[in-house]
Amino acid sequence: xxxxxxxxxxxxxxxxxxxxxxxxxxxxxxxxxxxxxxxxxxxxxxxxxxxxxxxxxxxxxxxxxxxxxxxxxxxxxxxxxxxxxxxxxxxxxxxxxxxxxxxxxxxxxxxxxxxxxxxxxxxxxxxxxxxxxxxxxxxxxxxxxxxxxxxxxxxxxxxxxxxxxxxxxxxxxxxxxxxxxxxxxxxxxxxxxxxxxxxxxxxxxxxxxxxxxxxxxxxx
Numbered sequence: 001x002x003x004x005x006x007x008x009x010x011x012x013x014x015x016x017x018x019x020x021x022x023x024x025x026x027x028x029x030x031x032x033x034x035x036x037x038x039x040x041x042x043x044x045x046x047x048x049x050x051x052x053x054x055x056x057x058x059x060x061x062x063x064x065x066x067x068x069x070x071x072x073x074x075x076x077x078x079x080x081x082x083x084x085x086x087x088x089x090x091x092x093x094x095x096x097x098x099x100x101x102x103x104x105x106x107x108x109x110x111x112x113x114x115x116x117x118x119x120x121x122x123x124x125x126x127x128x129x130x131x132x133x134x135x136x137x138x139x140x141x142x143x144x145x146x147x148x149x150x151x152x153x154x155x156x157x158x159x160x161x162x163x164x165x166x167x168x169x170x171x172x173x174x175x176x177x178x179x180x181x182x183x184x185x186x187x188x189x190x191x192x193x194x195x196x197x198x199x200x201x202x203x204x205x206x207x208x209x210x211x212x213x214x215x216x217x218x219x220x
Contacts (some may be wrong), residue, residue: 013208013209013212013213017212017215017216018208018209018211018212020212020215021208021209021210021211021212021213021214021215022208022211023215024090024091024093024094024211024214024215024218025066025067025068025090025211025215026068027090027091027093028090028091029067029069029072029088029089029090029091029096030088030089031072031086031087031088032087032088032089032095033086033087034084034085034086034087035084035085035086035087036084036118037118038118038121038122038125041085041122041126042087042095044126044127044128045128046089046092046093046094046095046128046219047093047094047095047128047130047217047218047219048087048094048095048096048097048126048128048129048130049094049095049096049097049129049130049131049132049133049214049217050097050099050122050123050129050131050132050133051063051096051097051098051099051132051133051135052099052102052119052132052133052134052135052149052160053101053102053133053134053135053136053137053146053165054101054102054135054136054137054143054145054146055101055102056101056137057101057135057136057137057165057166058135058137058165058166058201059098059099059101059135060098061165061201061202062133062135062163062165062199062201063088063096063098064201065199065201065204065207066096066207066210066211066214067088067090067096072088084100085097085098085099085100085118085119085122086098086099090218092219093218093219093220094214094217094218094219095128097129099119099122100115100118100119102116102119102145102148102149120152123152123153123156123158124156124158129158130159130217131158131159131160131161131214131217132153132158132159132160132161133160133161133162133163133197134146134149134150134153134160134161134162134163135162135163135165136162136163136164136165136182137164137165137166138164138165138166138167138169138170138174138175138178138198139166139169139170139174140178141178141181141182142181142182142185147185150189150191150192151189153189153191153192154189154190154191154192157191158191159191159192159193160191160192160193161192161193161195161196161197161213162182162186162192162196162197163196163197163198163199163210164178164179164182164196164197164198164199165199165200165201166200166201166202167198167199167200167205167206168200168202168203168205169200175198179196179198182196183196195213197209197210197213
């Protein structure tokens with residue numbers, strides 16, 4: 001695989017791309033299914049984007065912000081609340097997959113490993129999966145758990161982008177340091193896209209640009 005160009009923050013899209021993203025995410029978005037096991041997955045009939053990240057990184061909040069809904073994806077202050085692969089149909093053009101958070105071990109070791117195994121197998125075998133978003137908390141930067149899933153995505157050739165979440169929770173100097181450290185970390189990951197999306201679900205920062213990026217993957 002050819003190495004991607006040097007990482008950089010997503011600086012913007014033209015008006016047409018931003019409008020395409022807005023129109024896509026303004027469409028009806030419905031919860032389809034929550035799968036506890038691979039044999040419960042819904043039909044693979046649309047391009048899919050998976051949201052991966054540590055527990056409490058803000059996956060559900062980001063799904064809600066992208067779709068402009070407050071309660072589409074359930075959010076919780078309790079880490080590890082999302083324990084299924086939750087599928088959402090966006091206007092019959094794209095499916096969003098909210099995956100179980102990793103890096104939280106309140107549940108039994110056996111149950112955590114079962115969740116992790118399901119996620120790994122899903123990412124390896126889902127033919128309609130077009131991209132994964134690896135969400136990283138701006139307050140903490142890349143953690144060993146993030147590196148593990150990025151390495152797995154590299155091995156299975158699933159293209160992914162890093163999304164820094166909760167950027168409103170840190171000072172600009174800290175955010176810049178985390179961004180630069182993330183850029184350095186991405187250099188060794190061949191399946192990673194070079195652009196880093198910096199977002200805040202609470203303030204709506206970076207949401208329009210991320211919508212535009214994902215609209216490029218949607219079915220016509």
